[in-house]
Amino acid sequence: MSAPPYRISFVCLGNICRSPMAAVVMRSLVADAGLPVQVDSAGTGSWHIGGGANPPAVQALGRRGYDGSTHVARQFGPRDFADYDLVIGLDRHNVADLRRLAPDDEQAAKVVLLRDFDPDAPTEDRDVPDPYGGPDLDFDHALDLVTAACQGLLAQLPVHR
Numbered sequence: 001m002s003a004p005p006y007r008i009s010f011v012c013l014g015n016i017c018r019s020p021m022a023a024v025v026m027r028s029l030v031a032d033a034g035l036p037v038q039v040d041s042a043g044t045g046s047w048h049i050g051g052g053a054n055p056p057a058v059q060a061l062g063r064r065g066y067d068g069s070t071h072v073a074r075q076f077g078p079r080d081f082a083d084y085d086l087v088i089g090l091d092r093h094n095v096a097d098l099r100r101l102a103p104d105d106e107q108a109a110k111v112v113l114l115r116d117f118d119p120d121a122p123t124e125d126r127d128v129p130d131p132y133g134g135p136d137l138d139f140d141h142a143l144d145l146v147t148a149a150c151q152g153l154l155a156q157l158p159v160h161r
């Protein structure tokens with residue numbers, strides 16, 4: 001019998017730029033590593049529920065060989081915590097919002113900041129900046145930060161092949 005997968009959700013504000021990019025990158029990393037990890041994403045906001053990823057985010061992923069075209073945006077709610085082992089905010093506001101949303105301390109303890117997994121992240125600013133409405137360069141930069149942090153996360157996952 002195989003062990004149940006470790007479950008991760010990445011959470012940003014709109015769930016159309018940063019957290020979908022993080023989910024696509026992390027899914028690729030755990031697939032390459034052969035690890036039993038289930039990855040998805042959500043937003044704290046409701047504006048984009050049911051929609052696809054922001055086209056510049058899909059294009060930034062595409063420039064690196066990833067497919068972001070199948071994403072469907074959803075909103076993270078208090079009852080969702082029980083479905084995950086780790087709930088990863090893309091910036092400090094997402095982390096604060098998620099901790100407020102958590103139904104109890106046990107669920108709130110699942111909330112972490114993505115760039116805390118990047119050993120090279122500066123201590124003073126560990127946000128993945130919101131690229132929404134910005135130029136392609138901002139999406140590429142967000143993807144750089146997400147990729148470095150996801151590599152660090154992969155190395156620290158409590159699951160083994």
Ligand code: 4NP
Binds near residue numbers: 013131
């Ligand atoms: P995300 O970017 O949180 O990285 O998905 C945003 C997308 C949309 C909005 C805000 C942030 N919005 O206000 O619609």
